[in-house]
Amino acid sequence: MKRPTGVILSAVVLLVASLFQLLMAMGMALAAVMERKGIGASGLPAAHSGPPTPPWMAGFMYVLCGFFIALAAWGIATTVGLLKLRRWARYSILVIGGLLAFFGFFSCIFSLFLLKIPLPAPTNVDAAQAQTAQAMTRIVFVGIAFFYGLICAVGVWWLVYFNRKKVCEVFNGSAEIIVPSRRPILISVIALLNLIGAAFCLPTAFLPIPAAFLGWTLHGWEKTLLYLAFSALTAAVGIGLWGLRQWGLRLALVMQAFGLLNCVVFLMHPLSFLRYNQEVQQSLNFSHQQLPERFQSTMYSVSFGLSALLLLAIAAILIHYRKAFAEPDEFSQIEPTKLL
Secondary structure: OOOOHHHHHHHHHHHHHHHHHHHHHHHHHHHHHHHHHOEOOOOOEOOOOOOOOOOOHHHHHHHHHHHHHHHHHHHHHHHHHHHOOOHHHHHHHHHHHHHHHHHHHHHHHHHHHHHOOOOOOOOOOOHHHHHHHHHHHHHHHHHHHHHHHHHHHHHHHHHHHOOOHHHHHHHHOOOOOOOOOOOOHHHHHHHHHHHHHHHHHHHHOOOOOOEEEOOEEEOHHHHHHHHHHHHHHHHHHHHHHHOOOHHHHHHHHHHHHHHHHHHHHHHHOHHHHHHHHHHHHHHOOOOOOOOOHHHHHHHHHHHHHHHHHHHHHHHHHHHHOHHHOOOHHHHOOOOOOOOO
């Protein structure tokens, strides 16, 4: 069967993005090796004028390297599946498109919000050039917003294109009768996001970084216990949503409510998160110049405000698709229909 032009173009874009992920993985691996051996960018032993880098930083870079490799493998496998017109590849690129649209949209909005925050004048720039430096910084933010907007546009394109009837028929076969998936695509995206979040939260429990919990900063075993519990609950949400279980829906709504409460607490007390951020930088031995507290508080308030809107949007999606979370005996009454 002839491949549609849009499928070929999507495969090319996805392949390029996957190769870029591999390049990122190579960069992380190289940085980890240089960090572990104490080699500077020039290839000679690095001369550390500031505090030493934490010993676990190289291991963290290796973890990021593995993450980028996993993303690249997912993209390359989906690319091959698209070119072979495999049905699973259509589902895969729909999930990838949803993730791109999701992260691209909120990252673009956050970058545009940063434009509204009064930028502090750089201390190492002459007062006469401060306005020019601030203008250049705003241009950078506009470029970042445009980049994330482009990513969001690609995600929306894939969501729309691969849900078209003619494209579905190319992957499914026009005369084929199949049982449609009971799981809405947005529920699949939310489930995968929770599983990915759980995977990232688990190693964080063993890093010497404090945790923020309802305005408090936790250390030691309290921090470890919190991250382990949160990782387990997030993984349970992902599994429950993927299986369309009623308990998964309820647990997901409870987690959204908890996240919303956490955002509200830090919105009402932005200085508490500012103190938490300072403790994180101290644990990482970062000794760069601090931005003004007012600027940081405004930036954190915008971040938590967008996070609260995101949590409300996820809760609205879960409530909208609540009928999909039926009991197993109710699924048996669903008749096979043609998948569009």
